[in-house]
Amino acid sequence: MNKTEVLSSSEFSLHHHPPPPLQRSVGIIGAPFSKGQSKDGVECAPSKLRAAGLLDRLRQQGCAVKDYGNLTFENVALDEPVNGSKSVRTVGSANQRLSEAVKAVKRDGHTAVILGGDHSLAIGSIHGHTAAVGPVSVVWVDAHADINTPLTSNTGNIHGQPMSYLLYELQSKLPPLPNFSWMKPCVSSRDLVYIGLRDVDPAECYIMKLLAVKVFSMTQVDQLGMARVMEETCDYLWDRTKKPIHLSYDIDAIDPSITPATGTPAVGGLTYREGVYITEYLYQTGLLSAVDMVEVNPLRGRTEDDVRSTVSTAVDLLLGCFGRRREGNHLPDYSLPEP
């Protein structure tokens, strides 16, 4: 049998044929939430992403789009730090709300898009996603691992902790947290892949080794190239069974020369092209089931251009998740005008 014959049809089509028609029904949730960190502005991102034409552009490339609007979050009074972690009750109640919203979007049959907001929102987003569809694979694209426990965090910002709340394997390391009793861990460390890491705390490094988490840091991106990183990501995730994919995309994964308007920029990041390639590749799998786009902070840019470049890159990444191809797209019913 030659090489071509042993490839499955889906693997073959990935490289040699135009993609099959994929589900491109998108449900958008705005989550203007910023209490997982301390900088103002990240709550403005959903309206900026909409104002940049995200919904129209998704429709123009053939997607059916339903906008579920922006969630509103309550500010819990007297939300004193717990074990050093800040705004725990506010973050807990916001994520409970988001979890319910994501669950509803998934039950309506859409691919869910969550416009953050800071990365603490991944707790509710991934929780709601799994509540609706069962186990998922998580592809976490970020400069940071966001896997501190409340007891290892140096800053007390929960946007650096969401993965520890979600993993089954870390439950015994978490103290009880007010307003988090609604959530149960829902992700296995074997179903998690990190891409783009370059600013990892010692405790996070230890946790990832302890749990043997699959990591493609910037070193591996440099060594292998993004094409190989994505192949290996999917080979790894599909080793047991193909599950729906949750892409949690922190805009700070991209190099701050391209996306400076974010709260915790880290030099040496992904190029625009590497960042977009991730989305194009995951679209082609047909398994993309929910996408977080987080940490765009329009108040952190030094100039208008900083903000524009960050927002438009975030929009391009989302378009890539839903079939935008750099070789161009046309609607299936397009026909050439006759003279």
Ligand SMILES: [Mn+2]
């Ligand atoms: Mn993050």
